[in-house]
Amino acid sequence: MDSRWTYLDYNATAPVRPEVVARVAEAMTIGGNPSSVHRFGRLACAFVDRARDAVGGLVGAEAEQVLFTSGATEANTLGLRSLARHAAPGGRACAASRILISAIEHDSVLGAAHTLDLPVETVPVTAGGVLDLGALDKMLGAGGTPVVALMLANNETGVLQPVAEVATRVHAVGGTLHCDAVQAAGRVPLDLDALGADTLVVSSHKLGGPMGAGALIVRNLTLVSPMLVGGGQERGLRAGTENVAGLAGFGLAAELALSDVANSNKIKALRDDLENRLHVIAPAAQVFGADAERIPNTTCLALAGLDNETQVIALDLAGVAVSAGAACSSGKVAAPRVLRAMGAPEALAKAAIRVSLGWASTAADIDRFCAAWSEFVARHAARAVAPNPYSRAAGAQ
Amino acid sequence: MAYGEKLIDHYENPRNIGSLDKNATDVGTGLVGAPACGDVMKLQIKVNAAGVIEDAKFKTFGCGSAIASSSLVTEWVKGKTVDEAETIKNTQIAQHLALPPVKIHCSVLAEDAIKAAIADYRRKTGKAAPAAAAASEPAKVAAE
Amino acid sequence: MATKATEPTKSAVTRNIPLPIYLDYQATTPTDPRVFGAMLPYFTTKFGNPHSRSHSFGWESEEAVETARGQVAALIGASDKEIIFTSGATESNNLAIKGVGRFYKDRRNEIVTVVTEHKCVLDACRHLEQEEGFKVTYLAVQKNGLIDLNHLREAVTDKTALVSVMAVNNEIGVIQPLKEIAAIAHEKGAFFHTDAAQAAGKIPLDVEAMGIDLMSISGHKIYGPKGIGALYVRRKPRVRLHALIHGGGQERGMRSGTVPTPLVVGLGKACEIAKNEMGTDNERIRALSDRLYNGITKQLKDIVLNGDRDHRFPGNLNLSFSYVEGESLMMGIRDIAVSSGSACTSASLEPSYVLRALGVEEEMAHTSIRFGIGRMTTEAEIDYAIETVVKHVKKLREMSPLWEMVQEGIDLKSIQWSEH
16 A cells, blocks of 8 residues: 555445455456356356355355355345345245334445335434334334344444344344445454344455455345346356456455454554544544444544534545545535434534544554644634534434 | 366277177167257167177267267177176266266266167067066157 | 368477467456556555545546546447446346336337347346336347348337347357347337447447447456446437446446446456457457368368358357267367357257257257457467367267268258157
8 A cells, every 4th residue: 555645444445455456366367257167267166166155254154155246235235125025034935014224224225225115114223323222123013024224333433233133133023134244344253143134245345355346145045036137147146247356356355354353453452542542632522432332443533613524635635534424425425324313413423534444554544643633623723622512412422 | 067087088088989880680779869959879789699799889979978978888888798788877877987967868878879779689680678678769768 | 271280289389379278258358468457556556435535545546437437438439428337248238128128117118139139138128028017029030140120120119118139149249230220229219228248349339320329338358357347328318227226326326336446447448458459459350260260161061150151240250060069079179268158058058049049950059169269369379279179070070970870871850869
């Protein structure tokens, strides 16, 4: 990575790991279509098989349960629509009657949910950013066969969600659970069985793998209702020539990320240091979801009165890349939906920036961020140190 | 798909390619399969007075597994009596060549070919089949 | 060249040709080193998410994506805003057919396509037919693989939403008359989609001049990366469609998901190279294709070229070697990577549905091999292929009971085969 820059936007995308670049290059050089029976095809196929093992390994699933896609957005769409059509676990064809999604789901889950011709209801989260289990119980009690979507870790706040508890409750009423684990994979240990979700989504480029690859991990393949047809790849459940080099890189990134999980204390130490220091720089600064269990790499912070767009531009000029909201829709930075769902007033939500660390982050990056942010705060001191009327609503302290 | 060593050996160095005089009374000819299915095997046996298969020849239109299967049976039947040759089973062929599941039908065809050749020989010489083997149309027996 | 063909197989070693030889350019093409070179920085230093609005990494990626969009558009005479990036031609085809079909379904619920289309076009159509109440017409083709325009004219009605006909066939390489097809579709107010996975960068395509409304493009068929493709969607008059993948609203809402910068850069570069080098590439490919065809047919009789002789992309040579079963030939020439059908179906034992649609008899369909020639193919490789193929066909014919019967003057049709 370019050392003139401090990149702290891993939740948007991670720099590709050098070993992964080498693997991608190797796979590209070999070429071949995995469906071809000749040697080039078999070599290509071997790359894909190896990647399937690795991705399965990352989430404690069997290789056979891994369906490769073009990325997490496709996987979220494929997962949700499959469960909507065959809601009953065990593969009995029984269409769902309602969709319940948490208030903090990624846009791709939200987008997919609204195209399935079923009523979509939103399950609220607490001020701490965790799914409100009481509210969920009430909603499940209202009857019908639900498909529930709950992400494992939120992309904005990093707050971990009670997926296993929710799985038990959802299954008890005959529903199914879709879990977007994009931000959790490679950051906390994952086990498909322990989570209990029916479908799980992982993305390559958040792990330090290449963009353009993702996976839907499916507990029971008979549930899958294919979206891209014609060609028979992925056991007929996702057609299209495999992105061999991308998947090869995805697989290696999954292997490396799995070993990173074991060393996650290193990232957590950096992140904790960051949070301690920013409270020193600006005691009124708030960290969203600080009291909840979080993935170890994410800090979503706000200081009332500081506009997030101004912050990220100033930080960018200082050579520090962070984010002011999810990197998705074109152009406009939407009002941060997730923070609003946590009850943060719009003004505070609009002050929030997200700092997310990853495999290449160092103490020097934290130093640099703190220096740049501190300077920014100093420049805007008058407003920044003013009493914060929203401290309760942010739910952080 | 990857092929086994024995299969490749029989494909690359097929044994007993050729033809015998199909009009000779001591020669039995079996022609099984169909071009439209992608497999045709012609297998011939030459039987001596003692009922022992002295020579065997084949020609096959078909995939490598079909060629190897027919090559292998010509090797196996030589020196056997007609009755012994008739007991060769497709599973033995498939196992010996380590045929992948999608190629099992090649071994079935080879078994059919030998049975058809024996039936032809018997028809010509008027020697009846031993009790149970009513193998007048062996190709149909194996037909699915 | 005939002299070389009599040399023993060992000559590959003395000629220093790396084996195996790749002659399967329709299944996938090797990535052009220049393409990978262009992609590399976007893996290493310029790795930003193109949708990140808050820092230079994102802006840099976004700029690269837009440059690539322009390169793709330039190849087919489109404007940048008409290019949607997808995960590949399969997705593009699914999006075009299902997307347009669903959008216009209330007024127009018919689709016209051709029996020789790629599986993903046929399967997408079949899905609309069986699950969503569309009427789909599957046009037959003539013996040369081309559609009969009169049949098309009869099939397109006021209820037709979309006519989908591929530009270059993946199995036999024939080029359909795109401009004429577009005109017939437009007469009835239908849109024209073409699967150009095998055509883009190989034959000149101009969406304006040809009247194409939607076009599917694949990265890995034009020396670009796998996992990326594009769909051209006309803006004037505007073609509208329902998205398949929803969420972040990328690609003007038609295709959500993080746009994979390195792959897109690779596709753009591949299109740029194809545009600049199409002329010289095709001249070489034609010469190599002729060399292969002549080299084989000079030494072997009863060889049939499948598909129209003139209206074809020369990089695709689909030959039937009468009386020699294709798979056994492939095994014999396994130093040469070829296909006995499309890559998707060649693992199965069914003869190609495309050849069957041409009226090729099943037994002949079983004897066909597709040779794919491309940018990296050399003369030495072609010569090696000629001698290897000739040698093995001769050997297999010696082994073939059908060849023997035909030489003896027996009509194969007179024999009662034990079908199974």
